[in-house]
Amino acid sequence: MASGLSPVPDASAGAVVEPSPPADAVPTTAIDGVEYTPAPLDRTATFYVAGHRGLVGSAIVRRLEAAGFENVVGRTSAELDLKDRDATFAYFAGTKPRFVVLAAAKVGGILANSTYPVDFLSDNIRIQTNVIDAALAHDVERLLFLGSSCIYPKFAPQPIREDSLLTGHLEPTNDAYAIAKIAGILHIQAARRQHGKAWISAMPTNLYGPRDNFSPQGSHVLPALIRRYDEAARSGASSVTNWGTGTPRREFLHSDDMADACLHLLEHYDGPSQVNVGTGTDVTIREIAATIGSVVGYQGATEWDTSKPDGTPQKLLDVSYLASLGWTAQIPLEEGLRRTYEWYLENAASLRG
Ligand SMILES: NC(=O)C1=CN([C@@H]2O[C@H](COP(=O)(O)OP(=O)(O)OC[C@H]3O[C@@H](n4cnc5c(N)ncnc54)[C@H](OP(=O)(O)O)[C@@H]3O)[C@@H](O)[C@H]2O)C=CC1
Ligand SMILES: C[C@H]1O[C@H](OP(=O)(O)OP(=O)(O)OC[C@H]2O[C@@H](n3cnc4c(=O)[nH]c(N)nc43)[C@H](O)[C@@H]2O)[C@@H](O)[C@@H](O)C1=O
Numbered sequence: 255m256a257s258g259l260s261p262v263p264d265a266s267a268g269a270v271v272e273p274s275p276p277a278d279a280v281p282t283t284a285i286d287g288v289e290y291t292p293a294p295l296d297r298t299a300t301f302y303v304a305g306h307r308g309l310v311g312s313a314i315v316r317r318l319e320a321a322g323f324e325n326v327v328g329r330t331s332a333e334l335d336l337k338d339r340d341a342t343f344a345y346f347a348g349t350k351p352r353f354v355v356l357a358a359a360k361v362g363g364i365l366a367n368s369t370y371p372v373d374f375l376s377d378n379i380r381i382q383t384n385v386i387d388a389a390l391a392h393d394v395e396r397l398l399f400l401g402s403s404c405i406y407p408k409f410a411p412q413p414i415r416e417d418s419l420l421t422g423h424l425e426p427t428n429d430a431y432a433i434a435k436i437a438g439i440l441h442i443q444a445a446r447r448q449h450g451k452a453w454i455s456a457m458p459t460n461l462y463g464p465r466d467n468f469s470p471q472g473s474h475v476l477p478a479l480i481r482r483y484d485e486a487a488r489s490g491a492s493s494v495t496n497w498g499t500g501t502p503r504r505e506f507l508h509s510d511d512m513a514d515a516c517l518h519l520l521e522h523y524d525g526p527s528q529v530n531v532g533t534g535t536d537v538t539i540r541e542i543a544a545t546i547g548s549v550v551g552y553q554g555a556t557e558w559d560t561s562k563p564d565g566t567p568q569k570l571l572d573v574s575y576l577a578s579l580g581w582t583a584q585i586p587l588e589e590g591l592r593r594t595y596e597w598y599l600e601n602a603a604s605l606r607g
Contacts, residue, residue: 284525302351305358313513346388363474371430378434397453401435413572425566459532463509464597483552493555497562500540508590532571533583
């Protein structure tokens with residue numbers, strides 16, 4: 255992040271260089287039937303990544319900088335609490351971002367979501383409402399809101415298509431978080447309808463990668479298991495105990511793939527429907543546990559604590575619309591796991607939690 259943690263450069267300084275149109279700049283039909291033409295984003299514009307230190311936000315910063323964006327900016331939650339409406343508006347007034355990705359949120363695994371539903375609802379509603387309203391007030395040109403696959407009904411037909419939204423009851427372990435995310439999707443659609451904004455929403459499946467949350471109680475399953483199996487391998491433990499039955503199925507996408515999909519969507523999609531982002535394949539929790547055990551070299555037994563919640567039995571996303579826009583995931587699960595484990599080993603001493 256070249257200028258992100260220092261004052262934002264004067265927007266009037268330097269000539270604006272418009273990038274040339276992409277080779278594939280042919281009209282595309284959006285998921286809801288609207289036609290639009292892919293358009294590259296101006297690499298010199300100020301680009302605010304809300305949540306730039308998190309799992310997804312940090313991957314987006316890496317992807318944007320690799321793509322030549324010169325003015326990627328961000329603030330930590332200590333520097334700018336996005337729950338504070340006045341502070342959020344003041345930041346937008348001072349920074350004047352032209353592009354925004356909203357990757358700041360209160361995020362956690364199944365236990366955190368089910369234990370603290372008020373926090374997941376209230377914090378996320380406030381963060382996203384403040385950012386979206388400030389972006390409206392300060393005329394942000396392109397904004398990408400990140401939701402989650404948990405917005406879909408617990409028993410949605412698999413793989414889950416975008417039009418399954420609001421067709422059934424939510425999974426109770428994360429309904430509060432899901433309702434906040436659904437409100438975000440509607441907020442983006444409302445900004446499109448009422449103010450003509452070219453803003454969009456993406457719904458990621460379960461994500462993992464460097465800078466994930468590895469805290470034993472608060473994290474998602476994949477970082478939790480990397481830590482648990484690594485610690486067991488080191489201590490020579492004869493068994494580890496995971497949560498639930500191990501039978502639920504989950505789809506895992508590396509954060510670098512997610513970041514690539516975000517930029518692709520911003521340059522190739524402009525429609526009101528949220529767009530699913532995933533790999534199109536899933537595994538059982540038992541299978542991912544076995545793979546992680548093998549990646550970290552754990553040789554003991556695995557037990558299952560069925561007093562812990564399983565959550566939804568399956569939430570495999572239908573990613574055919576995103577594929578029709580020209581994007582598919584590139585990082586195989588086992589390779590992504592190895593890369594994440596390497597990052598974990600290098601950073602274990604300084605992890606949160
Ligand atoms: N991880 C996953 O499996 C999935 C994530 N998502 C979505 O992707 C997005 C990013 O998630 P992820 O990267 O995993 O989450 P992380 O917890 O890794 O990062 C969240 C980021 O949000 C920032 N943040 C949180 N609260 C505030 C606040 N009050 N003010 C300012 N910044 C705040 C944090 O800033 P700081 O570090 O400075 O405190 C952090 O950088 C979220 O919208 C999430 O819902 C969707 C599906 C799956
Ligand atoms: C991304 C998504 O993440 C959350 O939903 P989830 O997919 O259910 O998330 P999870 O990764 O925490 O669990 C997946 C599965 O794995 C099992 N499991 C085993 N052992 C551990 C374990 O040690 N930790 C965790 N967390 N899970 C474990 C666990 O019992 C469950 O069956 C949402 O709340 C919401 O945040 C959201 O949108």
